[in-house]
Amino acid sequence: MKNKELAVLFDRIADALDIKGEQAFKVLAYRRAARILDEMTDDVARIAAAGKLEDIPGIGSGIAKKIGEYLATGEMQKYKEALSDIPPGLLTLLDIQTLGAKTIKLMHDELGVASLSDLKKVIADGRLAALRGMGDKKVENIRKGIELFEKASQRVSIWAALRVAASLIDHLKESGLVDRIEAAGSLRRMKETVGDIDILVCAKKSGGKDGARIIERFTRAPGVKRVLAAGATKASVMVATEDGERQVDLRLVDRSSYGAALQYFTGSKAHNIKLRSMAKDKGLKISEYGVFKGERKIAGAAEEEVYATLGLAWVPPEMREDRGEVELALARRLPAILDYGDIKGDLHVHSDASDGTLTLREIADLGLRMGYSYIAICDHSQSVKYARGLSPDRLRRQMKEIDALNRSLKPKRFRLLKGTEVDILADGSLDFPGSLLKELDFVVAAIHSGFKKNVTERILKAMENPYVKVIAHPTGRLISGREGYDVDIEKVIAGAKRTGKALELNAYYDRLDLDEFNCKRARELGIKISIGTDCHAASGLEMMRLGVGIARRAWLRKGDIIRL
DNA sequence: GCCGTTTTCGGCCCGACTGTTTTCAGTCG
Numbered sequence: 001m002k003n004k005e006l007a008v009l010f011d012r013i014a015d016a017l018d019i020k021g022e023q024a025f026k027v028l029a030y031r032r033a034a035r036i037l038d039e040m041t042d043d044v045a046r047i048a049a050a051g052k053l054e055d056i057p058g059i060g061s062g063i064a065k066k067i068g069e070y071l072a073t074g075e076m077q078k079y080k081e082a083l084s085d086i087p088p089g090l091l092t093l094l095d096i097q098t099l100g101a102k103t104i105k106l107m108h109d110e111l112g113v114a115s116l117s118d119l120k121k122v123i124a125d126g127r128l129a130a131l132r133g134m135g136d137k138k139v140e141n142i143r144k145g146i147e148l149f150e151k152a153s154q155r156v157s158i159w160a161a162l163r164v165a166a167s168l169i170d171h172l173k174e175s176g177l178v179d180r181i182e183a184a185g186s187l188r189r190m191k192e193t194v195g196d197i198d199i200l201v202c203a204k205k206s207g208g209k210d211g212a213r214i215i216e217r218f219t220r221a222p223g224v225k226r227v228l229a230a231g232a233t234k235a236s237v238m239v240a241t242e243d244g245e246r247q248v249d250l251r252l253v254d255r256s257s258y259g260a261a262l263q264y265f266t267g268s269k270a271h272n273i274k275l276r277s278m279a280k281d282k283g284l285k286i287s288e289y290g291v292f293k294g295e296r297k298i299a300g301a302a303e304e305e306v307y308a309t310l311g312l313a314w315v316p317p318e319m320r321e322d323r324g325e326v327e328l329a330l331a332r333r334l335p336a337i338l339d340y341g342d343i344k345g346d347l348h349v350h351s352d353a354s355d356g357t358l359t360l361r362e363i364a365d366l367g368l369r370m371g372y373s374y375i376a377i378c379d380h381s382q383s384v385k386y387a388r389g390l391s392p393d394r395l396r397r398q399m400k401e402i403d404a405l406n407r408s409l410k411p412k413r414f415r416l417l418k419g420t421e422v423d424i425l426a427d428g429s430l431d432f433p434g435s436l437l438k439e440l441d442f443v444v445a446a447i448h449s450g451f452k453k454n455v456t457e458r459i460l461k462a463m464e465n466p467y468v469k470v471i472a473h474p475t476g477r478l479i480s481g482r483e484g485y486d487v488d489i490e491k492v493i494a495g496a497k498r499t500g501k502a503l504e505l506n507a508y509y510d511r512l513d514l515d516e517f518n519c520k521r522a523r524e525l526g527i528k529i530s531i532g533t534d535c536h537a538a539s540g541l542e543m544m545r546l547g548v549g550i551a552r553r554a555w556l557r558k559g560d561i562i563r564l
Numbered sequence: 565g566c567c568g569t570t571t572t573c574g575g576c577c578c579g580a581c582t583g584t585t586t587t588c589a590g591t592c593g
Contacts, residue, residue: 025576029565060566098582100591133590137583185593196593234580249593264578269593276577287578288593 002045006067007038009079015091016082018101019108032058035270039323041521045071089115098145106131120146151245159509159546160242161187161194164223168199168239168248171221177214179204180258184265188317190549192512197239197248198265202258211252218250257289259302264288270322271315278310278326318552338556340548344563345374346541348421348444348472348504348532353398354379355387356536360398360405360416366541368414374564376417376442376532377402381431383423384448392436395420399439417441417564421472421534426450428461430468437467442564444504444532446472451485459492463499470530470562471496472504473513489518493525502528502562507547508535519554530562 014030036058037044047053048071053064070076093104093116107113110131111122119142122128129139165183172178178201182188185198203210215235219227225245228236233252238245253261264272265288276286285292290300291309299305304314312329316337319325328334349363350356358366360377367375377398380389390398399418406415419442423431430437430445437443445468447455455476462468474492476485496503503522506513514522514529522529531547533540551561 023565026565028576033565058566062565098591102590133584135584138590141582198593229581231581265593267593269577272593273577280577285578289579 001043002071003037003040003043006044006070007034009070009076010034010037010063010066012091013079013082015094016086018094019086019090019105020082021102021105029058029060029063032270033063039321039517041517041524087114089118092116093119096142096145096149098141103142106133116146148247156194156241156244156246157509158187158190158192158194158549159543161197161246162545164239164241164246164248165197165199167223168218168221168250172199172201172214172217175214175217177203177205177210177217179255182262184262185267188266189268189320190318190546190553192516192550195247197246199248199250200258200262200265201250201252202255203252206254214252215250253288255301256297257300259304260286260290260300260306261288263303263306266317266320268321271320271326274322274326275310275312282310284309316552318549319555321553335555335557337552338548338558338561340545342558342563343372343531343544343548345372345376345417346370346533346535346544347376347417347442347470347530347562347564348378348419348506348534349375349541350379350421350534350536351377351398353394354384354389358536358538360401362538363541364405364409364414364416366538367416368412370541370544373413374415374417376419376444378419378421378442378444378532380448381420381422383425383431387448389423389431390420392432395432395436396439419443421446422468423448424458424462426453426458428454428458430462430465434465434467437465440467442469443467444470444472444530446504447476447485451476455485456488456491459487460495463495463501468501470502470504470532472506472532472534474503475513475515475518477513477515493518493522493527496522496527497525502530504530504532504534505547505551506532506534507543507545507550508533508540509543512546512550514550516550516553519550519556523554523556523560528562529556529560 010030011034014027014034018027036056044067048068053059053067054061066076066078090104090108093099111127113119113122123139123143128134129136165187169181172181180202182200183198184200186194187197201214203214215230218235219230219237223239224237225240226238228238235250237248239248251265279286290297291306299309307314313332313334315325315329351358351360351363363375380387382389382391402416402418409415418440420440421444424445424447425431445462447458459471463471475489476487503514505519519529529551531551533543535541535543
C-alpha cells in the first residue's frame with residue numbers, strides 16, 4: 001500500500017509551502033490530505049483505480065490528480081517543485097516549539113539559516129536578535145524551544161503518561177480544594193503515545209483564592225522539575241517520567257465552563273474544527289468557555305450539552321479524530337463501541353511457573369478484584385528457555401493445580417483457564433503436540449526466537465493448527481523487551497481471515513500489539529480480536545485499560561473481541 | 565487546495581498569550 005508514502009509526501013509539501021508563506025488554507029488542505037491517507041485502511045491504489053478518490057471528503061481534484069500521478073509514475077511534480085529550493089534541514093525546524101513558519105522563512109531569507117546547527121550559530125553570535133521583529137526574549141524562547149526539542153522530541157508511551165497524570169491528580173485532590181479534575185488531551189483519547197499531558201481542574205469555591213492555591217500546589221507537586229509558566233488560570237511544568245521529562249499543563253476553569261473546556265481540551269484538533277464550523281453554520285460559536293448564541297451562553301457545564309446544542313450525540317473521547325464520527329453522531333448512528341466494563345477477563349497472563357512473578361492464587365485474587373469472570377493462564381512452552389518455558393509434564397501439573405483452584409473459586413463465579421502461549425518453532429510447527437493442546441481451554445501461539453527466519457510463513461503455518469485460537473504478537477513490534485521482528489502483516493491478516501483465527505491485542509507496557517491501525521483493519525475484515533495483557537506482574541493486569549483504549553480507538557464493538 | 569439545498573467565488577475555528585510594536589503579527593493548543 002502506498003497510503004503512508006503519499007501521506008509523507010503531502011505532509012512535506014505542506015511544510016515546504018508553509019515556510020514559503022503560501023496561503024495557510026492551502027497548507028491546511030495538504031495536511032488534511034496527509035492525515036486522511038495516513039489513517040485510511042483501504043488501499044489508496046484501489047480507490048484510485050475505481051475513480052473514487054474525490055468521493056473522500058478532503059480530497060479534491062487537485063490532490064486526486066497528484067495521487068494518480070504518483071501511483072502511475074512513482075513521482076510527483078508538485079513535491080519536487082515545492083521542495084526544490086528548500087534545504088531539508090529547514091523542515092525539521094518546524095517541530096521546534098515557539099518557532100513557526102514565518103520566523104523560519106525570515107531566518108532563512110535574511111541570515112541563510114538552513115538547519116538546526118545554523119540556527120544555533122545565529123543565536124550564539126547575536127545575529128538572530130538583531131532581526132526585525134526579534135528581541136532578546138523571543139530569542140530566549142527559541143533557545144528554550146530547541147532545548148526542549150532535543151531533549152523531549154519523543155512522545156511518551158500512554159502508560160507512563162497515565163501514571164504521571166494520576167499521581168498529579170491525586171496530589172491535587174488531597175488538597176480538598178478540588179471539585180472536579182480529570183486528564184484531557186490525547187491522554188483522554190487514549191492515543192498510544194502522548195505529547196503533553198493536559199489536566200483540567202475546577203475549584204470547589206470559584207472566584208476565591210482556592211484557584212490560586214491549586215495552581216500553587218500543582219507547581220510544587222512531587223516530580224516537578226521546572227515551572228514553565230504559572231498564571232491565574234493556567235500553569236505549565238516539566239515533570240520527570242520513566243522516559244525523560246514531560247510537559248504537564250494545568251487549566252483552571254469555572255464550573256459553568258467545565259464541560260466546554262473538557263470538550264475543547266480533549267480535542268482532537270480536527271474534531272474540534274469540524275464542530276466549530278458546524279456551530280458557525282447554525283449561527284452559534286463554540287469556545288472553551290461554552291456555546292454562545294450571540295452574547296448568550298447556551299451550554300458549557302457538561303460535555304453532553306455542548307454536543308446537544310449542535311444536534312449531536314455525545315461522542316466517546318477515543319473516537320474524536322474526525323474520521324466520520326461527527327457525521328454519525330449527527331445521524332444518531334454512532335456504533336456502540338466496546339466499553340471498559342465489557343471486559344470479563346484477561347486472555348493472556350503469565351504466572352511464576354514461567355517468567356511471571358505471580359502465583360496462580362495471586363492471579364485469581366487480582367482477577368476477582370478487577371471484577372473479572374476468568375483469566376487465561378498462558379505461560380511459555382518448553383523451547384522458550386530464557387522464560388523458563390513449561391515442559392509437557394509441568395504444564396499437566398499446572399493444569400491439575402488450576403482444576404483444584406477452580407473448585408474453590410466456583411462459589412465466587414470466577415475461574416482460571418488452562419492455557420499456553422505455545423511457541424512457533426523455526427519450521428513453523430508448534431512446541432507442544434496436538435494431544436496436549438487438545439486438553440487446554442485456550443491456546444495462544446507466538447514466535448519468540450528465530451526472528452529473522454521466515455517469520456510470516458511460520459505464523460501462517462501455525463494458523464493451520466486446529467487447536468490454536470489466537471496469534472499473539474502478530475505485528476512483531478516488540479517482544480519480551482527484545483527487538484521486534486519483521487512480519488508481513490498483510491499476509492498475517494489475510495491468513496487470520498482465511499483460517500478464522502483471532503489476533504491478539506496485547507497491552508503490556510508499550511507493546512500494544514496490534515496497533516490501532518491494524519486493529520481497525522482486522523475489524524473491518526471481520527477478524528476477531530483477543531485482548532490480553534500478556535502481563536507478568538500485578539500492575540500489568542491494570543494495563544487492560546490500554547488495550548481497551550486502543551480497541552475503542554479502532555471502533556471495535558463487543559462482538560469483535562473474544563469473550564468466553 | 566477544498567467546498568457549496570443561501571455560494572462555482574469567497575469563504576475556510578477560536579481565544580490567549582507574547583513580544584514587539586504604536587496597532588499587530590506570530591505561535592500555540
